[in-house]
Amino acid sequence: MSDVETLDRPPPIGRHGRVSAEEQREFARAKQMLPGGALGGNALAEDVKFVFKRGEGGRFWDVSGNCYIDYVLGSGALVLGHAHPAVQAAVADQAMRGTHFFAYLNEPAVQYAERLMPHFRCAERIRFTTSGSESTFHAMRLARAFTGRSKVLKFEGAYHGNHDYAQLSTSPKRASNYPVGVPDTAGIPDVVKGLTLVAPFNDLEAARAIIAANKDELAAVIVEPIQRIISPQPGFLQGLRDATREHGVLLIMDEVVTGLRYGLGGAQAYFDVVPDLATYGKIIGGGLPVGAVAGRADILDQADPSTKANPGYVYQNGTLQGHPLGCAAGMATLSVLETPGFYDRLFAMADRLRAGLQQVFDRHDMGAVVFGEGPMWHFLFTDRAPVTYRDVLESDQKKLAAFDTELIRQGIFVLPGTRRFVAATHTEEDLAVTFEAFDRACRAFKA
Template sequence: MEHKESAKLFAQAKQFIPGGVNSPVRAFKSVGCDPVFISRAQGAHVVDADGNDYIDYVGSWGPMILGHAHPKVIEAITRTAASGCSFGAPTALETQLAQMVCEAYPNMEKVRMVSSGTEATMSAIRLARGYTGRDKILKFDGCYHGHADSLLVKAGSGAATYGVPTSPGVPADFAKHTLTATYNDLGEVKALIAANSGDIACIILEPVAGNMGCVLPQKGFLEGLRALCTAEGIVLIIDEVMTGFRLAYGGAQERFQVWGDLVCLGKIIGGGMPVGAFGGKAEIMDRLSPQGGVYQAGTLSGNPLAMSAGIATLSLLKEEGFYQQIEEKSAYLEQGLRQAAGRTSLQTCFQRVGGMFCTYFQNGPVDNFAQAAQSDTDAFGRFFRKLLDQGVYIAPSQFEAGFMSMAHNRDDLDRTIEAAERAFAAL
């Protein structure tokens, strides 16, 4: 495939936008090529500026579970836009979507809408600190919760050390309040809590880690965190920005039957529009301004276009059999990819839960970030490029999950498996 127009657009973008992109992974640096610029999308396909058509497993990084440009979502956005795009004042749409979210998540008695997943996690952490009167937080290596200062932190030299910044511009004084543990290592969490008794406001995690590929919680891990938080008065924040309404209508918490004190949402609840949300127990949420003293605000929070797209999307997800169909499509793709890789001598590991999946170029299983980092990223980059040349668009990073949509059909899946078989063989 030729990408002359994309190359031209990328060169122009780099003159005015840092790195030519507005989010780093879009630059395709980790897969050894320049990005394709998308001009339009429909269903399970995206089309680039050169007219190349791709079967899409990025899905705008998760929101497009219905597929692109679903007519009912587009109609809802169009109808709402005709009455105005933003008011900076309450609308009935906000309450309608909030009610739908609270009904899907029984542990969310109240919810506040924001404009991004980063804003949701940042606000939830502030709220947890205000509620508990404690400063420290605990996160896990490889779990991504947005780019707020206190979350751009990696592990120090030992299990009981403070975190260190992973980005210039993050003061060490901020990072010292962030403790880091290994995902799926409950013993490490216990040691950190014991070493910081009475000082930890919250534990935040992705229930399925989608930013180091696709890493599932081991049996007992989520349950153990829930028990520890309850015993120690720590707020458990479950970041379902990616998994919310994807792994089940009630997200990963419904699937694994472990419930957080606070929950962060995004992506699917906006139907492709910029959106985020955080919610939980009324006792905690009522600490937010204007009812309580913990301040949080946003001009575009509860934007009517995002609310209408979210309402339309969630209404369709409630239809009988929706998640069973996503499961069946994903299982079919998984089986095909496993068989294709198995006909080669390549070391690969395919991990999936529901409509989230990842192919690691190493022997598995992968249970944490240190193990994920052992993957052959050069091999993944070559695999990505060979798929792209055959019209299959997967996440341009070894450490990002792929996503299934309802719009993918059997022909899409078969073509993907055939393309993967050729790509594996070429490697």
């Protein structure tokens, strides 16, 4: 019997101060063992933090039995929502056959590579990793080896993982002095800081100028095709493709978020731009730790283990890469994504959500703009949708942080300050309940 079924009726969504003694003990144990009582780099405010208990579809429950509608969805990994039956069955079946064989060939990995590659336009070869961060790290290494150059250009406000080469100007509190970045973390050596250049997203002329000025040292340009939640301006991505090709610089498209989310072909098909390399994570693992680097054969073949004696060999390995459970979960997810009409329904659900939320904000005169395209959404307290990261900085960030906290209190789980996702298992009832919760949040916020 589930947590919800033991009650006379399902509880209303939201925390509303309901914290059980059991969950309080979980908090105390976590605080003793884990830095900040957290598993990673994010922590919720004290009055809304919780411990996950279980998830189903587009909702989850905490240890105290409180219910939430989930728009974080494992940071976007769960396009099918929580505990999808097809994914559960695939993982259970593979677990009976074996859970891990190290980074040697296994049947699910070979089968999954064969199914994925036709969907990814740039994919002449594919190499599995265990995360999106690992994917971007190895893509940069491959690019440096292939070109013999050391620098990589990224865009202000873009997230490309947790490694040193990516943690510059991801979420700076002050604007970057292009092309010099602002470190996001302590512990990055000065010599590494100088290897990552930064440009403003959606400013093609600025990017072209930086590429041209650094062409002899620049190995690659890495770009999120939709940067966090900011859509590219018409011609921006193709302009990057043209500029990198002109100067012999590789283009890396970071599809960790957009891959399989904007169609089976991801952003490459959605925007009709083909990079030299693309990186993947999140959806392709079906909720388990699987990532990938895909791209040109001449670049990826540098990681061929039979060439270890060659000076140009690129080491790329990991104990868990090509993990059979993750590949089984990914294949089960892909089978659902390949169902006719899947993306039409997913996009339509997100369109209805954005439109309904804007109506709620307008009704309460909150001064918020809801934006996004496809199955991602966000809102800012500003007068227009952002085009660059600096537009985000200029919005009312304090008001956003306070409102996001109120949303969690009301049972709408969002990652404060960043973009949100829609799952295929969100229902019309979920949308209706979401609009009601936003209405309550607006009333509470204004009161």
